[in-house]
Amino acid sequence: MDFDDILLELGEMGAYQIKIYLLICLPIIFSAANSLTYVFVAGIPNYRCLIPNCEDASTAEYKADFLQMAIPNSIDNPSDKYVPTQCTRFELNGTFPNDTCVEQVFLRNLVEKCDKWVFDNERTVVNDFGITCLENEWKLSLAGGAHFLGILIGSAVFGFLADKFGRKLIFIFCIIFMSVTGVLQSISPNYPFFLILLFANAFGTAGVYPLAFILGVELVGRSKREITAIVLNYFYAVGEALVGLFAWVYQDWVPLQLTASGPCLVFLCYYWLIPESVRWLLAKNRKLKAKEIVIEAARFNQVDLSEMIMMSFETDQINPDVAPPQKVEKSPWIMIKYIFKSKKLVVRFIIIIIVWTVNAFVYYGLSINSVNISGNKYLNFSLVCLIEIPGYTLSWISMSKFGRKPTLVISFLLCGLTCAANIIPSGITWVEVTLFLIGKLSITSSFGVVYCHTAEMLPTVIRSGGVGTASTTARIGSTLAPFVPLIGKYVQVLPMILFAGVSILAGLLSLKLPETLGSKLPETIEEADNL
Structure with a gap:
């Protein structure tokens, strides 16, 4: 007997499947968030050179009245607006005292690079690890590359492991691994350590969506498979969008990363809340465990299964699919x-x-x-x-x-x-x-x-x-x-x-x-x- 035939009796998408499916969808919000937090974590905030003649490093603010006489305009057309350059300032006229802040101090025809900066309100890894100026921005792009490389490798590894050890265990492992590495990422002491943890976080994240997709599809009947895939993408889109909203609220990469990763530890309880894929259990010939799950689903759906269905778990007449695939x-x-x-x-x-x-x-x-x-x-x-x-x-x-x-x-x-x-x-x-x-x-x-x-x-x-x-x-x-x-x-x-x-x-x-x-x-x- 085909498992889809059992679902016709049990309900292709009954109350039990809807409950489990919604539980499976919740981690997708965090998976999506972890997949794109690096856009703001490794984003470039507004910053400019520190002008020691006019301000103190401990109290300096990004916007100040003296900027136009001290720092060149980064906008090509000066008539539009003034935005200070990030890494250059006008050279100082050495004939003035060091604490003099007047227009005559700055030689507007000579520009020099600076080594100290003043940042706007936003905090990213640029502030923390000193990844400033155009010559260092490749490090930020490399962070994105490392993230997607982790996704690439994780997708292949966890797909294989899920076939061997079961969808449920690997799904939960990926969520917890994503959570732990994301939290550790927020306390990275330097850029190389951050890059390693970013890769590790993406590696774990890579397994969450595909395994949720498989668990969802294998949970329902033929006619409901499309809707499970579509709704899963809706949860993913919401998770991505929340990254932008939380980044807006926090303006700080550390609480943003902690919000995206930390709460996922609660999904450890899924070990007791969600079942293993019945189709995978049947493919592995673990019929007694599959029977327990089907009986629980029937009870929740308030369905009485026929004797033929119940007997099929005691014989070799049941297959996870219509026929064993070649x-x-x-x-x-x-x-x-x-x-x-x-x-x-x-x-x-x-x-x-x-x-x-x-x-x-x-x-x-x-x-x-x-x-x-x-x-x-x-x-x-x-x-x-x-x-x-x-x-x-x-x-x-x-x-x-x-x-x-x-x-x-x-x-x-x-x-x-x-x-x-x-x-x-x-x-x-x-x-x-x-x-x-x-x-x-x-x-x-x-x-x-x-x-x-x-x-x-x-x-x-x-x-x-x-x-x-x-x-x-x-x-x-x-x-x-x-x-x-x-x-x-x-x-x-x-x-x-x-x-x-x-x-x-x-x-x-x-x-x-x-x-x-x-x-x-x-x-x-x-x-x-x-x-």
């Missing part, structure tokens, strides 16, 4: 061998790799770069995260009604066009923010399509390996995304040009992909070739 060789070399049997599949898989990489690169790049657009950076960041909710909803509705290919192509092209429209600043904040939000909505929509579309294009023999390879290459895009704001320091419009260009390229390449809505999943190379 053992498929997942070696990359075997997968490559199968793909190279068809020129069409080779071209298709190259396009899939590009599409996934661009998706991750632009998706995370826009989130990271949202703090650099006009307006309140905290509010912008939160809005850019919350726009993912209608983005995922739109993709869910659109790909079911209009097809996978049109949804993917239009999403990429719309993202590219809105990013291109933002290349030349309009000077109107709401216009720039709106275009940015449409771009993020569009790339989120495309992200909602690629998983399903990729699986439907590849034959059974390489489907699992193909999706896994595409997902891994996507992490390369996300690892590169934190370095994009750095190039914006040299050419301000370059990040948006880059996002626009690769999005439009991916949209045009997606025109070469087949439509798969309503198509039978291809079993062989020939069937995939004929799509």
